[in-house]
Amino acid sequence: MLGWEAADVLGRNMHELTHHSHPDGRHYPVDDCPIFNAFREALPCRIDAEVFWRRDGSAFAVEYSSYPILDGSQVRGAVVTFVDITGRRAAAQALQKAKDELEQRVCERTAELSAALGQLRELAAWSEKVREDERTRIAREVHDELGSLLVALKMDVNWLDKRLSEQGQREPAEAEAMRTEIRAEALRIAALD
Numbered sequence: 001m002l003g004w005e006a007a008d009v010l011g012r013n014m015h016e017l018t019h020h021s022h023p024d025g026r027h028y029p030v031d032d033c034p035i036f037n038a039f040r041e042a043l044p045c046r047i048d049a050e051v052f053w054r055r056d057g058s059a060f061a062v063e064y065s066s067y068p069i070l071d072g073s074q075v076r077g078a079v080v081t082f083v084d085i086t087g088r089r090a091a092a093q094a095l096q097k098a099k100d101e102l103e104q105r106v107c108e109r110t111a112e113l114s115a116a117l118g119q120l121r122e123l124a125a126w127s128e129k130v131r132e133d134e135r136t137r138i139a140r141e142v143h144d145e146l147g148s149l150l151v152a153l154k155m156d157v158n159w160l161d162k163r164l165s166e167q168g169q170r171e172p173a174e175a176e177a178m179r180t181e182i183r184a185e186a187l188r189i190a191a192l193d
Helices: 014-018 034-041 086-165 172-190
Strands: 045-053 059-071 074-084
Touching: 014 034, 014 045, 034 045, 034 059, 034 074, 059 086, 086 172
Parallel strands: none
Antiparallel strands: 045 059, 059 074
């Protein structure tokens, strides 16, 4: 995985060969290296956010562990194991990208639904205004029509009242003709819708 033969690495500083730089290419001082803390301070570690460098200069994502080998209280060395997690990182990045895209789509859909809800509210308000305007218009028409009918009825009742009050002054034949005329007027008034 590192591109080195076993004979090429014997006796060499593995940090300088494989762990000399951070993922962004910045120099990684050996004093900051968690692997060497197992040698120096007997501190075990497990890291999954760094890279190892191949002989050809390319890097790959690794998860590594470094555990001290102790002889009593004396550190004699360390066991370092590592796994290439390039595939896992790619899968995690793909998952994150899919999650980000899904969140973006959810945000867009939410915005669309909010806009549609706003339009629906506007439509409901407009519909209510139209209904109220129509009620007002119909009420005005009914008021005007009923007012006209009532005025006409009042005039008819006044006419009837005047004719009836004059009945005593008429001759019997004239009074009978007036009663017939009054009945006809009463029937016409009764037939009004």
